[in-house]
Amino acid sequence: MHFAVWAPRPDRVSVRVDGADHPMTLDDGGWWHADVPADVESEYGFLLDDAGAPLPDPRSRRQPDGVHGLSRLYDDGAYAWGDAGWTGRVLPGTAIYELHIGTFTPEGTFDAAIERLDHLVELGVSVVELLPVNAFNGVHNWGYDGVLWYAVHEAYGGPDGYKRFVDACHGRGLAVFQDVVYNHLGPSGNYLPRFAGYLAAAGANTWGASVNLSGPDSEEVRRYIVDNALMWLRDYHVDGLRLDAVHALVDERATHLLEQLAVEVAALEAHVRRPLTLIAESDLNDPRLITPREAGGYGLTGQWSDDFHHALHSLLTGERQGYYYDFGAGVAVLAKVLTRGFFHDGTWSSFRRRPHGRPVDTQRMPAWRLLGYLQNHDQTGNRAVGDRLSATLSPGLLAVGATLVLTSPFTPMLFMGEEWGAGTPWQFFTSHPEPELGVATAEGRKAEFAGHGWDSADVPDPQDPETFLRSKLDWAELDAEPHRSLLDIYRRLLALRLAEPALTDPAFAQVEVSYDEQARWLIVLRGDLRVVCNLAAGEQSVSVPPGEVLFATGAASSTVDGQMVMPAESAAVLRVP
C-alpha cells in the first residue's frame, strides 16, 4: 500500500500501520511517501517529527474511533453499486428536501434513513440534501464542526453506509446533494496546521480561522478542497454539493476558488455523464456566483435565497428583530423578491448599516438558480429554542407559506418535518467530549441569546443529550392531525408543481404580483395561473378573473362576478384561461 501525506511543516514523518512505524520520504512538493504492506482495513496514522501520538490522515476516509483516533484504510472499489441506470437530475424542476441524518430517524443512521425514503417519494420531492456527514468531534452534531472532510461520520454508518444511502436514493429516483463546509474547521480535532499551512496567516470568521486560499502554499489547500468536492461527486455518486457560507471563503486570487471548483466539476460532469450541481449558501447577494463563466461569473448552478425566506417569514410571523427588520413584515418586499430575485439589490440594510447586494439581471437569469424556502436548518436551529414555524403559526398560515414556496419561481426546498408541521423542535446540539469545549460552546450559545433578551435557563444546553434527542423527528405525528392535513397540502402542491409548466417557468418576466398591504391579500400571477393568498384573520373577497380552481388550502370557492371569496388564512391556485 502506498501511503502519502502533504506535510511540509515537520522535518520528519513516519506512518504507523497496525502498530509498526515506517519512515517516509519527502518529495519536492512537500508530500511524504512510503510503501508499506497493509491490510484492506489497516489502522494507520502519521507521526510528525517522531513526537507525540500518531495523527489521523488529513484525507482519511474512515475514523472508526473518532476524529482524534487513528485512520482506517478504505477500499472504494469494494462496494457494489446498484445505480447503473441512474443518469442524474438537473436542478430546474426539482424540489429539495434538507435532511439531518442524526435526527431524521430515531436510529440516526443512513440505513434507518433509507427506510424513510418512500415517504419522500410519496411527498414528491426529487432531491435529498444531507447536512454535513464529514467526521466531526463527538457523536452528534449538526455537522458544521467537521475536521476530517474526507471521512464519513462513523456513527451515521461510515462510508459504506453512505453509499448504501445514495444508492437507495437513486433507486427511488431521488438525487442526493451533500452539504460541504470549506470555510473553516471545527474547534476540536483539527490537526491540519501540524501538517501544513491549511489556515490563513491572518483573518478569521464567525466559526474559526480562515482557510488559506490565496497565501503561500495555498495551491495544495485548494486541491484539498476541490479533491474533496470531486470525491463526493465521483466516488459516492453524489449529484450535487451545497457549499456552506461561501462569503467566508477569503480568496484574493484572480480565479476565485468557487470558479475553479465549478470548472473542475464541469470537467467531471463530462466524464461521469451525469449532471452535477453546485449550490452556494451566500449572504453576498451577488449574482456573479450564479452568472455563467462566459459572462464573467463563477458559473455555480444556484444559490440559497435568504431574502425570499426573510420576506416570507417576516410576512407570516410579523417578526422584525435583527436581520428581519428591513423586510418589513409586509407583502411589498415579498413581491419584489418574487419578481426581481433579491430584495437587497443595493438597498439599505439596517442590519449591516450599509447598502447591500446587487440586482439580478432578470432578463437573463433563470429564476430556478435561486432556492426558495419557508424553513431550513439554520433559520430553525439558530433560533434560541429551535422552534419551527408550526410552533407559532396557525395551520392556515403554514399552508399559505407552503403554497407561496411551492408555486414560486425558485427551486423550492423543505426542511425535514416541515411537510407535516413537525411538533419537534430542531435545536442547536453538540457532543464535544472535552469538558472545557462543551462548557464554552454552551456558554457562548446562552450569551448570544442573552444579548437578545433571552433568559439563559430557557436556552437549551447544546451539550445536553436531551437537546439532541428532542430534535429528532417524531414519525408517529404523521398519522395525527393537524400533521396529516398539512402533509396532504404539501403533496398536492408538489404534484401541482410537476403538472403545471407555468410553475417551473424559469422566466422572472412571467411573474407578477398584485396585493393589498392593508387587507393582507396577494395574488401571484405565473403564466396562466393565479396564486391567491388571504393572509388576513378573516374571510375576504379578492378580485380574480374566473378560472378553474386547481388547488386550495381551505374551502375553495370559484370566482363569481370577478370576486373570489377566500377563507381566513388560505391560499388557492386557479387556472385563468
Next chain:
Amino acid sequence: MHFAVWAPRPDRVSVRVDGADHPMTLDDGGWWHADVPADVESEYGFLLDDAGAPLPDPRSRRQPDGVHGLSRLYDDGAYAWGDAGWTGRVLPGTAIYELHIGTFTPEGTFDAAIERLDHLVELGVSVVELLPVNAFNGVHNWGYDGVLWYAVHEAYGGPDGYKRFVDACHGRGLAVFQDVVYNHLGPSGNYLPRFAGYLAAAGANTWGASVNLSGPDSEEVRRYIVDNALMWLRDYHVDGLRLDAVHALVDERATHLLEQLAVEVAALEAHVRRPLTLIAESDLNDPRLITPREAGGYGLTGQWSDDFHHALHSLLTGERQGYYYDFGAGVAVLAKVLTRGFFHDGTWSSFRRRPHGRPVDTQRMPAWRLLGYLQNHDQTGNRAVGDRLSATLSPGLLAVGATLVLTSPFTPMLFMGEEWGAGTPWQFFTSHPEPELGVATAEGRKAEFAGHGWDSADVPDPQDPETFLRSKLDWAELDAEPHRSLLDIYRRLLALRLAEPALTDPAFAQVEVSYDEQARWLIVLRGDLRVVCNLAAGEQSVSVPPGEVLFATGAASSTVDGQMVMPAESAAVLRVP
C-alpha cells in the same frame, strides 16, 4: 458659510472658525451642521466632545500649517481657468510621464514644474502623471503617507498652484493624471477615526489599517473616496486617476468600490464632456479590473503591468532576486508578456508560493489597457539605494530598453529623468516631524534591506534631508553626454510611435516575437514593422527580411541577403514591405 462634517462617533461637535466656537447640530445621517459667518479664507477646525485641540476637516481643501493644523476655507470658484479649449485625451495612443513634484525641480513646486513642461512637450509624451499631492505629514515625502486626501500639499503650492499646473499642462496639450491612495492612511495626522468608522474593524495591509469599504457605516467612507476622485476630475480639471495598490482595497460588497468608482466617473465624463481615465496599480493579474462592465468586469480604463517591467528589467540586468526570480532573465518571458499581456496568468509564482494570475482574453482586450514601463517610482525608489537603471546598465542597453517599451503594444510610461538616464538616484525619503516616527521609519527601512544582505550604513536614511535633496533631478545633465544622446533616442522613439500606426495597434494578435535565447537577440513583429534587438555584448547578424530602417539606437545597417548586422547592445526598427 455652511460647515458640515460626518462624525457619528462624538456626542458633541463644534466648529471653531477664526478662534470662535460654534456648536453644530446632528442630522440623521451622522453629519453635523452649522451656519457660521466666515471669510473666504477663514481658519477652522472641529472640536469633538469639547475636548482637545480642534481637528482639521476630513474634507479640508487647504492645510497651510500642515496636517496637524487648522483647515483653511478655499473658494473653488475663484480661479480663472484658461483651458476652455481643452477637450481631453483618451488613453489609446498616449505616452505617460510619471513625475514627483518635490524632486522634479530644484524648487519642488507646481510653478517650477510648469517651467519644465516644454521639455515634456519636446520629448513627445502626452500625459503627466503626478505622484500623490494630497496633504501628508512633514514637508517632503513621496506622497503615499497622505491623511487629508482633499487638500493639496501646501509646500507644492496648495490648491491654486495645482490648478495653475493643470491649466499650464492643458495649454500645452498635455493631459494630467493624478495618483491617489485609497487603500490606507499615513502614519501621522490621521484623525479620521476620531470622527467615524473610516477604518476597517479588522485587517491591515503593508502600510496601515485597511479602509472600511464594506462594514457598518462604509457607505459614507465610500462616498469620501468617490467624492475625492470626482473632486480631482471635476474641480481640478484632472484627466485621469492612477489608483494606488488596489489589491489592498478589501471590499466584500457585491459591487466593488472600483466598479462603483468607474460608474460614477463615467457619469461625470458625460457631464464634463472630456474623456476621464482610471488606471489601477494592481498586483492581482486579474483582467476583471479592465474588462468592460457589460462583460462582468469593473470597467477601469487600464492597469499597470508589473509583469512587463519585471520581464524587461530581469532580461536587461540579469537580476533574479525576490519577485524577479520567476522572470528568468531571458527573452522567453518577455515574449510571452508582449503577446499575451500577463506572464503570471495562472503560472507558478515562487515569490508567492502559489500560482498567480489569470489569462488576458487577447482576442478582445486592447493591449493599451496595460501600461508598460522600464522604470517607475516604485521600481526605482524601493531599491535599497534608489538607483536608476542608468547606474548599472550601459547606454546601449538603456536604449534597447527604451525601444522595447516605446514600440510595445502597451501604453508606455516613463519615470521622470529616465529619458536622459539621470545620474541622480530616486530614494525613499520622508520628513516626519515626530522624532519617534522618524526613527521607526528609518529603522524599518534599514531592517528591510538588512534582510536582503545590505549593510545598514549603505541604506540612505529616509529622514535625512540629504536623501531628499539627492533625489532631485539635475537638469544640467541634459546638456552633457551620455544624457543628451539618450534623450534624443527617447524623442525619436516617441515620434516614431506617433508616426507609425502599427505601433499603437491595440490588437495583441498583431504582435509576434522571435528570438534566440542563447545568442540574445529578439525581433518583435508589429504589423509591417520589425523591432530588432541585439542584447549581446558583441555584434551579431540577425535574419530579417529587407526593409527600410526607420530608427536605430546605434549604427544602423540595412539587411543584406536577409541578414542584418546589429552592433552590440543595439536596437533598430524596420519597415518590411
